[in-house]
Amino acid sequence: MRERFIVIGGDAAGMSAASKARRENPNLEIIALEKGDWASYAACGMPYYLKGNVDKIEDLIAITPEVFRDKRDIDLRLNHEVLRIIPEKKTIVVRTAQGEIELSYDKLLISTGAKVARPRIEGIDSTGVFFLRDIPDALKIKEYLEKRKPKSVLIVGGGYIGLEMAEAFHTQGMAVSIVELLPHLLSTFSLEIVQIVERDVKEYIRLYLRRRVNSIRENDEGKLSVSISDGENKNQEEIGTEMVLMATGIVPEVTLARDIGIELGHSGAIITDEYGQTNISDIYAAGDCTEVKSIVTHQNIYLPLALTANRNGRTVGTTIAGKKTPLSPIAGTAVVKVFELEVATTGLTDLDAAKGYGFDPVKVTIDSYSRAGYCPGAKPIKISLIADRNSKRVLGSSMVGEEGVAKRIDVIATALYSRLTVQELENLDLAYAPPFSPVWDPVLTAARVLQGKLE
Amino acid sequence: MRERFIVIGGDAAGMSAASKARRENPNLEIIALEKGDWASYAACGMPYYLKGNVDKIEDLIAITPEVFRDKRDIDLRLNHEVLRIIPEKKTIVVRTAQGEIELSYDKLLISTGAKVARPRIEGIDSTGVFFLRDIPDALKIKEYLEKRKPKSVLIVGGGYIGLEMAEAFHTQGMAVSIVELLPHLLSTFSLEIVQIVERDVKEYIRLYLRRRVNSIRENDEGKLSVSISDGENKNQEEIGTEMVLMATGIVPEVTLARDIGIELGHSGAIITDEYGQTNISDIYAAGDCTEVKSIVTHQNIYLPLALTANRNGRTVGTTIAGKKTPLSPIAGTAVVKVFELEVATTGLTDLDAAKGYGFDPVKVTIDSYSRAGYCPGAKPIKISLIADRNSKRVLGSSMVGEEGVAKRIDVIATALYSRLTVQELENLDLAYAPPFSPVWDPVLTAARVLQGKLE
Numbered sequence: 001m002r003e004r005f006i007v008i009g010g011d012a013a014g015m016s017a018a019s020k021a022r023r024e025n026p027n028l029e030i031i032a033l034e035k036g037d038w039a040s041y042a043a044c045g046m047p048y049y050l051k052g053n054v055d056k057i058e059d060l061i062a063i064t065p066e067v068f069r070d071k072r073d074i075d076l077r078l079n080h081e082v083l084r085i086i087p088e089k090k091t092i093v094v095r096t097a098q099g100e101i102e103l104s105y106d107k108l109l110i111s112t113g114a115k116v117a118r119p120r121i122e123g124i125d126s127t128g129v130f131f132l133r134d135i136p137d138a139l140k141i142k143e144y145l146e147k148r149k150p151k152s153v154l155i156v157g158g159g160y161i162g163l164e165m166a167e168a169f170h171t172q173g174m175a176v177s178i179v180e181l182l183p184h185l186l187s188t189f190s191l192e193i194v195q196i197v198e199r200d201v202k203e204y205i206r207l208y209l210r211r212r213v214n215s216i217r218e219n220d221e222g223k224l225s226v227s228i229s230d231g232e233n234k235n236q237e238e239i240g241t242e243m244v245l246m247a248t249g250i251v252p253e254v255t256l257a258r259d260i261g262i263e264l265g266h267s268g269a270i271i272t273d274e275y276g277q278t279n280i281s282d283i284y285a286a287g288d289c290t291e292v293k294s295i296v297t298h299q300n301i302y303l304p305l306a307l308t309a310n311r312n313g314r315t316v317g318t319t320i321a322g323k324k325t326p327l328s329p330i331a332g333t334a335v336v337k338v339f340e341l342e343v344a345t346t347g348l349t350d351l352d353a354a355k356g357y358g359f360d361p362v363k364v365t366i367d368s369y370s371r372a373g374y375c376p377g378a379k380p381i382k383i384s385l386i387a388d389r390n391s392k393r394v395l396g397s398s399m400v401g402e403e404g405v406a407k408r409i410d411v412i413a414t415a416l417y418s419r420l421t422v423q424e425l426e427n428l429d430l431a432y433a434p435p436f437s438p439v440w441d442p443v444l445t446a447a448r449v450l451q452g453k454l455e
Numbered sequence: 456m457r458e459r460f461i462v463i464g465g466d467a468a469g470m471s472a473a474s475k476a477r478r479e480n481p482n483l484e485i486i487a488l489e490k491g492d493w494a495s496y497a498a499c500g501m502p503y504y505l506k507g508n509v510d511k512i513e514d515l516i517a518i519t520p521e522v523f524r525d526k527r528d529i530d531l532r533l534n535h536e537v538l539r540i541i542p543e544k545k546t547i548v549v550r551t552a553q554g555e556i557e558l559s560y561d562k563l564l565i566s567t568g569a570k571v572a573r574p575r576i577e578g579i580d581s582t583g584v585f586f587l588r589d590i591p592d593a594l595k596i597k598e599y600l601e602k603r604k605p606k607s608v609l610i611v612g613g614g615y616i617g618l619e620m621a622e623a624f625h626t627q628g629m630a631v632s633i634v635e636l637l638p639h640l641l642s643t644f645s646l647e648i649v650q651i652v653e654r655d656v657k658e659y660i661r662l663y664l665r666r667r668v669n670s671i672r673e674n675d676e677g678k679l680s681v682s683i684s685d686g687e688n689k690n691q692e693e694i695g696t697e698m699v700l701m702a703t704g705i706v707p708e709v710t711l712a713r714d715i716g717i718e719l720g721h722s723g724a725i726i727t728d729e730y731g732q733t734n735i736s737d738i739y740a741a742g743d744c745t746e747v748k749s750i751v752t753h754q755n756i757y758l759p760l761a762l763t764a765n766r767n768g769r770t771v772g773t774t775i776a777g778k779k780t781p782l783s784p785i786a787g788t789a790v791v792k793v794f795e796l797e798v799a800t801t802g803l804t805d806l807d808a809a810k811g812y813g814f815d816p817v818k819v820t821i822d823s824y825s826r827a828g829y830c831p832g833a834k835p836i837k838i839s840l841i842a843d844r845n846s847k848r849v850l851g852s853s854m855v856g857e858e859g860v861a862k863r864i865d866v867i868a869t870a871l872y873s874r875l876t877v878q879e880l881e882n883l884d885l886a887y888a889p890p891f892s893p894v895w896d897p898v899l900t901a902a903r904v905l906q907g908k909l910e
Contacts, residue, residue: 012894045829045889059829160888295884306894307887328882335886344886374500374514404862406891410898411865413884418873427783429750429868431790431799432762433615434500436861439467439761443865 002029005320006092006105008082008256010034011041012306013287014111015063016313017320018074024321030074031103033094035081038135039065044306046138047161050145051168057135057142085110085260087280107282107320110257110270111313114250114288114304119156123216128224129244132161141245150242151175154226156213158185162247163201163338169245170204170339177206177239179213179228188334190349190384190398192365197400200341211237216244250304252289265291267302274326276316284320286312295329295417296347296395297357303332331413332396335406344409347396347416348386354396360389364450368442370404372434379403385412385422385446392421392454397446404436411443422451457484460775461547461560463537463711465489466496467761468742469566470518471768472775473529479776485529486558488549490536493590494520499761501593502616505600506623512590512597540565540715542735562737562775565712565725566768569705569743569759574611578671583679584699587616596700605697606630609681611668612702613640618656618793620700625659625794632661632694634668634683643789645804645839645853647820652855655796666692671699705759707744720746722757729781731771739775741767750784750872751802751850752812758787787851788868790861799864802851802871803841809851815844819905823897825859827889834858840867840877840901847876847909852901859891866898877906 005021007014010032018032032039038061045060054060068076081095091104116131118124128150130141144150153169155162158180166176178185178201184194185201201207214227214236224244229236252269254262263279265271270278270285274293277284288304292312308330318325333346348354354361363386371378381401387394397412399405415425426447432439440448460476462469465487473487487494493516500515509515523531536550546559571586573579583605585596599605608624610617613635624631633640633656639649640656656662669682669691679699684691707724709717718734720726725733725740729748732739743759747767763785773780788801803809809816818841826833836856842849852867854860870880881902887894895903 042827042829042889042894044887044894045827048827048830048889053831054829305887307884310894311882328884331884333884333886335888335891337888337890342891346884346886372497372500372503374497374509375503376508406886406888407859407862408865410863410883410885410896411869413886414866414869414873414875417879417883418869418875420869420873424872427766428865428872429762429783429786429788429801430865431788431801431861431868432499432760433790433792433861434497434503435792436790436797439497439499439765441865 002027003106004029004031004104005107005109006103007032007109007111008092009111009113009287010039010076010078011043011111011113011287012309013113013313014109015040015068016310017109017111017286017317018068019072020314020317021321022072022074024318024323028321032068032074032076033080033082034076034078036134036136037078039076039078040068041135043134046132046135047164047168049138050141050165051171057139060135082256085256085283087260087283090282108284109316109320110278110283110285110289111287112253112256112289115253116246117249117251119213119246119248121213121216123218124246126216126218126224127222128218128242129216129246131246132165133250144243145172148242152241153177153243153245154179154239154241155245155247157247157249159187159247159249160334160336163336165245165247166201166205167337167339176204177208177241179208179211181210181212183210186336186343188349189343189345190365192384193343193382193398193400196382197338197341197343201338204339250288252302252304254289257285257289265300265302267291269302271300275319275324276312276327284316286316292327293329295331298329299357301332303330305334331416333409333413335409340402341400342403342405343400344405345396345398346409346413347394349384349396349398351386354386354388359395361386361395362389362450362453364446364453366442366446366449368445369438370401371436372438375434381405381442383442383446385450387422387450387454389454392423394420394422394425408443422447422454426451457482458561459484459486459559460562460564461558462487462564462566463547464566464568464742465494465531465533466498466566466568466742467764468568468768469564470495470523471765472564472566472741472772473523474527475769475772476776477527477529479773479778483776487523487529487531488535488537489531489533491589491591492533494531494533495523496590498589501587501590502619502623504593505596505620506626512594515590537711540711540738542715542738545737563739564771564775565733565738565740565744566742567708567711567744570708571701572704572706574701574703576668576671578673579701581671581673581679582677583673583697584671584701586701587620588705599698600627603697607696608632608698608700609634609694609696610700610702612704614642614702614704615789615791617702618791620702621656621660622792622794631659632663632696634663634666636665636667638665641791641798643804644798644800645820647839648798648837648853648855651837652793652796652798656793659794705743707757707759709744712740712744720755720757722746724757726755730774730779731767731782739771741771747782748784750786753784754812756787758785760789786868786871788864790864795857796855797858797860798855799860800851800853801864801868802849804839804851804853806841809841809843814850816841816850817844817905817908819901819908821897821901821904823900824893825856826891827893830889836860836897838897838901840905842877842905842909844909847878849875849877849880863898877902877909881906
């Protein structure tokens, strides 16, 4: 009998694992169970679909179920929800349209992803209040936009999704507000960089920082009134809006894992060994339901991002297919487009966080340009760079600018992976031509200034 | 008495050295001698000046002579040509407007740069034939363009300058031809990448590859007739043009050095030790007149580029100021804008060259996109990547595309510097958001495909 590999959750990590396991091992029986209607889609593309940049929702499907079944010999079953895992019997119980079934496995991958964090807010279930996590969410928002043509929206949460959706709504002529509980947007980016973003977005939207949402009320005409206040419940304010988007973040979906005693980390996400195996033998986990290791701190972190999910799924698939391969640690690189700005980050960007990991951090923030100063179209770039005073190693960076930022961060990500010192970063032979960079690339300038503080 | 540091040549390397030496050592007497009228200018900006992107030639001056003299206490003397060095006396002989003078030095820096290679071609001194190396050259071309308004130009040489000038002339409505002696443009880039460039430029200009220029003749109306043929003097052809630009490359300017027995490399450029000192004590060299060390091969190469000149000048200035600092090897990173295309390269890109250095090279070329496939505006990117089969180390890469190439090459440059293997390159946590990259950045895809060939 063929060895059977079952994947729970048919998105980035799960389908990457299934596909890679198939390529490595043609003899494996591979079953992928997805509780919903959609598998293998580009979740990161949903804001661009809602912005009107992507024609049809189907364009976000990376690989269709037919291709998985017919070309890759992967038995992908949609609308199959796994109810529980029985490790002692090495089986799982699955709800199907025809009732519950029990399937045995040899290897199991939990790639159940993450789900929206639903804050306890009065009125959160009102018509006109939306979340955005999966394709059904996106379709509901699209339908509401088309039918109701709301002229205003209040977004709760100033992270990636909140900001991308602010641009999407603004592009369609809506009045957009963002309410953020924390003192600043994009909390994992350097403050100096975030301040530029905040200054910029205020030209397009209304920004409420350090404000919590207390309640959402629906009036007779179907309009919403959102009550916000500061942390001490002072400065109460009522904001009228025709739509609310809750972009308050996600939490790992670990119900199945928790039920059988799989070890979870501080974040609540699944902990695995370096091969992606949980503390229960033959049960692996990958993607947005797991913690991953930081290349900078060597500690586990919860940073659910698309590349990591795809890559770790792929790596676990390789291991399950019989070729043991360790997971790669991550630098924590992220980039987001916010109206005209490219905003990017990698590694540690906050002095206090770096101290918490035992570093003696030094930080500089520099201003430079995306092209030679005399070149028309040169745009300002601001870079913040952190290093450890003892080891002189680069620890992280955030950047912002109108061009040349999204991929410039990758030099720092590569430097983190290579454990470069600031001096080594300064010595890099980076590309120069007047339309693309000053002679001293902004990254080199940041390294030079930081090196001056380390000497 | 103050120690005296004399710099010969007032451009990138020389003025970087002078400035850095001043910052490190306020007591040094610093004299910089420039034989021409212009110091510290952005030579790389000249094609953009001639394209009409830069208003005044003065915009290319990085730092004015007044700032050097008044703010940096550097005695910069224009129109001072050094005639010879007398190492036994530690003096130099300088031609000035007031006659020859002799100056003593404690430390000397030869930063005489490079000069155009003047091929022996009949009629090369005709009116309407130009070189482009320094600001007087640029001004002569500008004047000719404005006075004569030529409608056509033939460029001899398909390197950086030839291609940048092709775009500059084309933008002004001129008919442009390029004649290149070698079988392809951009000879230091991967052939697979260059072929894309050639296909693209043919939409804008006439391209003659594998063709040498035999003679240039001026007719009575001041028009030029250029005779070209292939290597065996067959396929002779006469091309009528109103202007010729010789972009046939540069050679190191080493007359002063050679006269006193300073050691030169195979390229004809000056060889220094790791601190930039020549084989004559207290005489240093930096910039376009020197060879530099490759991070990939550890061999000396001649690759006269702006960042290296600036950086090595700065490093030698630090050493001369009393703080001994080694020169950093280079990856050999370069980028050039060619009409719509960004074309970039770093490290070794040719299999034969790599074999010559003792590697067992493996190369792949992949096609990807600058953004997520469903994102409007996604442009094709082609990447060629080479590694060594024995060490698995990345050796070099070339790339081409309409966006996102110029700074993507920097990841490979950083990888070369960090001696990453292909597997390590594939493991990098690079930035992803739909407007800037597919989930798997093209660099990661190239690494993955190459890794497949290494296994």
